[in-house]
Amino acid sequence: MNDPQSKQLKKIKTIAPSFRFIKKAIQSPATTVWSPGTKDSVADVVQNMLTRIENERESAVYHYAKKFDKWPEEKSFLLTKKDIQTQTQSLPQQVKDDVRWQMIRIKRFAQAQKNSIHEFGLDIGEGVTAGQKLIPIETVGCYIPGGRFSHVSSAIMSITTAKVAGVDNIVAASPPLQGTHQIHPATLYAMFVAGADQILCLGGVQAIASMAFGLFSGKPADFLVGPGNSYVAEAKRILFGRCGIDLFAGPTEIAIIADETADPHLVATDLVSQAEHGLTSPAWCICTNEQMANNILKLTDEYAEKLRRESPGNVAWKSWSELGEIIVVDTREEAVSVSDIFCAEHLSVLCKNLDWWTANLRNYGSLFLGEETCVTYGDKISGPNHVLPTKTAGRYTGGLSVHSYIKKVTWQSMTRTDSIIPELASRISRIEGMEGHARSSDVRLKKYFPNKTFDIKGKL
Numbered sequence: 001m002n003d004p005q006s007k008q009l010k011k012i013k014t015i016a017p018s019f020r021f022i023k024k025a026i027q028s029p030a031t032t033v034w035s036p037g038t039k040d041s042v043a044d045v046v047q048n049m050l051t052r053i054e055n056e057r058e059s060a061v062y063h064y065a066k067k068f069d070k071w072p073e074e075k076s077f078l079l080t081k082k083d084i085q086t087q088t089q090s091l092p093q094q095v096k097d098d099v100r101w102q103m104i105r106i107k108r109f110a111q112a113q114k115n116s117i118h119e120f121g122l123d124i125g126e127g128v129t130a131g132q133k134l135i136p137i138e139t140v141g142c143y144i145p146g147g148r149f150s151h152v153s154s155a156i157m158s159i160t161t162a163k164v165a166g167v168d169n170i171v172a173a174s175p176p177l178q179g180t181h182q183i184h185p186a187t188l189y190a191m192f193v194a195g196a197d198q199i200l201c202l203g204g205v206q207a208i209a210s211m212a213f214g215l216f217s218g219k220p221a222d223f224l225v226g227p228g229n230s231y232v233a234e235a236k237r238i239l240f241g242r243c244g245i246d247l248f249a250g251p252t253e254i255a256i257i258a259d260e261t262a263d264p265h266l267v268a269t270d271l272v273s274q275a276e277h278g279l280t281s282p283a284w285c286i287c288t289n290e291q292m293a294n295n296i297l298k299l300t301d302e303y304a305e306k307l308r309r310e311s312p313g314n315v316a317w318k319s320w321s322e323l324g325e326i327i328v329v330d331t332r333e334e335a336v337s338v339s340d341i342f343c344a345e346h347l348s349v350l351c352k353n354l355d356w357w358t359a360n361l362r363n364y365g366s367l368f369l370g371e372e373t374c375v376t377y378g379d380k381i382s383g384p385n386h387v388l389p390t391k392t393a394g395r396y397t398g399g400l401s402v403h404s405y406i407k408k409v410t411w412q413s414m415t416r417t418d419s420i421i422p423e424l425a426s427r428i429s430r431i432e433g434m435e436g437h438a439r440s441s442d443v444r445l446k447k448y449f450p451n452k453t454f455d456i457k458g459k460l
């Protein structure tokens with residue numbers, strides 16, 4: 001719930017009359033990543049950058065890289081295999097082994113997803129044979145964020161899945177570490193192991209533009225994937241249409257549904273763990289027991305403060321303080337209704353009778369069932385992809401998957417032995433007022449059935 005004072009809250013109270021706050025957010029996360037028309041808005045800045053890069057090509061990218069990352073003009077963004085080997089050779093073997101294990105795990109699930117869809121041909125009757133063909137996207141650009149973390153998991157999730165799908169060209173980009181001209185070595189190793197064909201040490205709008213326009217790689221992206229800051233998200237939004245994108249990304253979200261059987265320590269820990277993603281990351285807890293809700297509030301405040309003391313720079317305490325909410329409802333049916341309106345990216349259920357919740361919950365990015373299953377596992381290693389819909393997009397789409405990289409296209413062929421298809425097509429075209437379409441069918445009737453007369457007027 002992005003704004004507790006909005007129409008959304010009125011809707012919730014209509015379908016869940018017992019709804020009440022134990023903790024209420026003191027502010028709401030940004031509802032958009034752009035604000036067109038405002039001086040120096042994200043949208044205006046990004047549009048100007050994209051226009052300049054499209055017109056001036058590589059020279060403009062060097063300009064922005066020098067401006068933002070102090071990039072030396074003589075240094076290439078495109079990494080060679082020798083560059084990758086040199087920059088990752090100091091990684092401990094344990095790190096390399098863990099990343100490979102993670103990649104194999106994600107690959108296994110992605111392969112199962114790929115196996116769940118297939119090509120087919122069908123004699124549909126009246127001389128028509130039709131079918132479905134699966135064609136991998138030709139070129140994909142995968143953006144891997146930089147910043148405070150090493151985004152190993154994002155590299156593995158986006159690149160490995162594209163590789164399994166059969167994408168011909170995978171161009172991956174990630175920004176240099178602050179004060180260096182190198183990608184974080186663990187992230188770089190993950191990009192390489194996952195199967196990126198070309199890797200750019202490049203971040204921000206200039207990276208998105210380079211992949212979209214085929215700069216440095218010579219391969220313009222047909223599809224762009226990967227999370228990033230508001231500028232990266234806006235660049236993808238503007239480019240949508242010229243190329244595809246995975247999702248309109250928003251802040252990471254978690255919702256936990258807890259009943260009287262939940263372990264409040266686990267719930268509190270899980271809420272705080274996701275709140276550390278950033279200052280705009282909401283965390284919600286929906287309880288069917290008020291005593292449990294109060295216990296969770298006490299522990300979450302305590303754990304967020306402890307993480308603040310023990311992990312300098314961690315922002316979980318602030319995002320939980322400002323955006324965290326704990327809600328109580330009287331029934332599990334109301335809990336489902338509230339959860340479906342929130343439509344959280346990550347939805348954890350720490351309740352009894354998990355099968356009931358699985359059958360009744362509808363809107364979420366990914367579902368985590370039982371205390372043995374936590375969002376951290378899904379974010380890192382369990383198997384399903386962690387690039388998931390946010391900002392209630394889970395109402396109409398799932399997350400990134402092998403299916404995202406594969407075009408499911410149709411084909412059809414017909415014989416001239418049956419007249420019903422062209423005859424009906426002519427009549428329906430005229431019912432719709434499309435005479436040109438009708439005549440395309442008429443000429444075939446005349447050619448294939450010269451000795452027959454048809455009623456093709458299509459009168460209403």
